[in-house]
Amino acid sequence: MEDILRLRAWLEGWDGEDMDEHFGGYGFDHDDDYEGVTARAGEEGDCPPFELRSNDDDDDDGMADGDHAADQPVPPLQALSQAIAEIAVASAVEPSKGIDMLTIEIAAKRGCEGKQFDMPLYKFLLSEPGGHFVKHRDTEKHDRMFATVVLQLPSVHEGGELFVYSDTSSDVAESITYDFRRSNGMAPFAVHYAVHYADAEHELNPVTSGYRLALVYSLCWPEHQVKRRLDAAAAAMIAA
Numbered sequence: 001m002e003d004i005l006r007l008r009a010w011l012e013g014w015d016g017e018d019m020d021e022h023f024g025g026y027g028f029d030h031d032d033d034y035e036g037v038t039a040r041a042g043e044e045g046d047c048p049p050f051e052l053r054s055n056d057d058d059d060d061d062g063m064a065d066g067d068h069a070a071d072q073p074v075p076p077l078q079a080l081s082q083a084i085a086e087i088a089v090a091s092a093v094e095p096s097k098g099i100d101m102l103t104i105e106i107a108a109k110r111g112c113e114g115k116q117f118d119m120p121l122y123k124f125l126l127s128e129p130g131g132h133f134v135k136h137r138d139t140e141k142h143d144r145m146f147a148t149v150v151l152q153l154p155s156v157h158e159g160g161e162l163f164v165y166s167d168t169s170s171d172v173a174e175s176i177t178y179d180f181r182r183s184n185g186m187a188p189f190a191v192h193y194a195v196h197y198a199d200a201e202h203e204l205n206p207v208t209s210g211y212r213l214a215l216v217y218s219l220c221w222p223e224h225q226v227k228r229r230l231d232a233a234a235a236a237m238i239a240a
């Protein structure tokens with residue numbers, strides 16, 4: 001119970017002073033050191049963040065024949081979204097070590113050390129200019145879901161800031177804004193994430209240029225923990 005209260009305090013403590021408590025940068029290779037990610041991107045020079053595949057070796061990429069000649073490179077956006085879709089599918093079918101590490105990081109940041117939240121993938125988002133979300137709350141996509149994790153993949157774009165509102169029942173609802181490190185130039189080189197309560201109202205500013213790539217996950221309490229809490233509640237009722 002204490003953990004739950006601490007987690008709630010974190011999620012609801014919208015003092016806006018320590019953004020890193022709510023958001024973070026993350027490398028799929030487990031190097032969560034922000035500077036490290038920068039350095040690697042620099043060392044690799046022009047390497048794209050993901051390998052771009054040509055489709056002359058097989059025909060399983062879902063593209064219609066004749067989309068492009070076999071000896072032509074795959075257009076970057078097409079190839080990138082294909083690569084991302086493959087990552088998304090892989091993490092949905094078999095949770096990757098990277099995502100497991102991220103759930104551990106999120107739990108640790110919230111003072112829930114050792115808790116292994118479930119974090120099933122919900123969707124892959126590719127937003128082109130004009131793409132946005134009006135203010136909304138997320139519905140419960142998975143059992144025991146209580147929060148949403150938006151993982152923005154390396155992408156070059158303008159716009160696409162996320163606003164999360166603290167309490168829309170009051171007239172002066174406060175929001176905090178996260179641009180996934182776009183304004184400091186890190187969006188093309190690293191993965192950045194935001195976590196918010198699923199029922200907190202939020203909106204996404206329109207993307208104004210380029211393309212924004214994001215994976216959206218549900219953050220869920222582990223099943224055994226819910227059972228324990230239900231058992232405790234049942235015991236309390238019997239005792240009453």
Ligand SMILES: O=C(O)CCC(=O)C(=O)O
Binds near residue numbers: 138204
């Ligand atoms: O892409 C984002 O940052 C937010 C997406 C969102 O709010 C949603 O998919 O419900």
Ligand SMILES: [Fe+2]
Binds near residue numbers: 133136137138
């Ligand atoms: Fe949402």
